[in-house]
Amino acid sequence: MLNAFPPDRVSVSERIRKAAIVLFSERGYHGTPVRALATTVNIEAGSLYYHIRSKQQILFDNFERTMDDVLEGLRRAVADATGPEARLRAAVRFHVLFHTSRQSEAFISHAELRALTGQNHRRIVLKRDRYERMFCELLSAGVDAGVFRIADVKLTNIAILTMCSGVADWFSGGGPLTPDQVAEHYETIVLRLVGYADAAG
Amino acid sequence: MLNAFPPDRVSVSERIRKAAIVLFSERGYHGTPVRALATTVNIEAGSLYYHIRSKQQILFDNFERTMDDVLEGLRRAVADATGPEARLRAAVRFHVLFHTSRQSEAFISHAELRALTGQNHRRIVLKRDRYERMFCELLSAGVDAGVFRIADVKLTNIAILTMCSGVADWFSGGGPLTPDQVAEHYETIVLRLVGYADAAG
DNA sequence: GTCTATAACTAGATAGAC
């Protein structure tokens, strides 16, 4: 049987990227020496710099990729759904599944935001704000349509987002629940907390 | 008018502790050199070690103090309340107010858990687990009494806790809402998401 | 109780051989 991508065909750059995701999520950016990255990909520290510009650049590239993917993913998820309930469900489902399937990257994307410097930090914060606004508009739409009862939309939005992003903190693939089951529960929970009329759960 | 504690009566140890809370929350434990602590309290780096054992000890002491206070606070908060609804309300209220009034400490207590070493880490995780169990029992009590409808108590518990702890991430004293108002909103949100019958909000 | 000086080590990053 053909295998188009045997393990040793994976580029060193890609292996560095993956190693950084694991190490940054486990020990934090400042807690991870570049030598630890080098050891993980079985090269010497000096050799890393043939592939990377700086440690900060690895972090920023990971942020940008993750933010772009989550923004695009949310856009697609809600585009397929009609009506405030279905659209919010789709958004929560997507958000939760993203935070289980790309758990470490998602985790880094809020835990290590402080570690981004200057312009890097500003650029990522802008993308995060865009994501929050997209989510917030789903709530407002439901309120305007009279199907959600929300006292403070911005507060409820951030409450929902921190709750759903928290999945990246505690989810375990070896745990009792599959990503799908977690997503299902969170859909119910979120619909309840926005006061959706038919949210029996 | 007498002032029993003029600013310069505050011990250096105490000023180091406070400085660490601010710096660790802003830059992270690994992102904060001990020299930054020294600068903040206007002494030289070497002088710090007359007051502290190690940087790690500062972090651990802060964790232990914060965890002890939050555990004791939760115990008192629910002790004053009767019935599942009132007890859960009191718990959420306390949790949110703790995360606004002692925002930086609370923030560190989940953001920097990874930075604790060996036995320090294990001891704090045990306390965190105790807190989670105390909270979880409030949910179970409501389910047993037939006033909460919860499909998965453990999942709902962690969803609530991550949501409420998230307040330490985004709350701003200069923002539009007072701590009391945030607590009020969160009480409503939580009662809704546990399916409390009378949770009109 | 704070200082200066420094030990002992680690950090991120570069240079040049191969």
Next chain:
DNA sequence: GTCTATCTAGTTATAGAC
């Protein structure tokens, strides 16, 4: 494309003068 060697700077922590 990876190596070794190294630079410069920064790290936590200690020692001994004052």
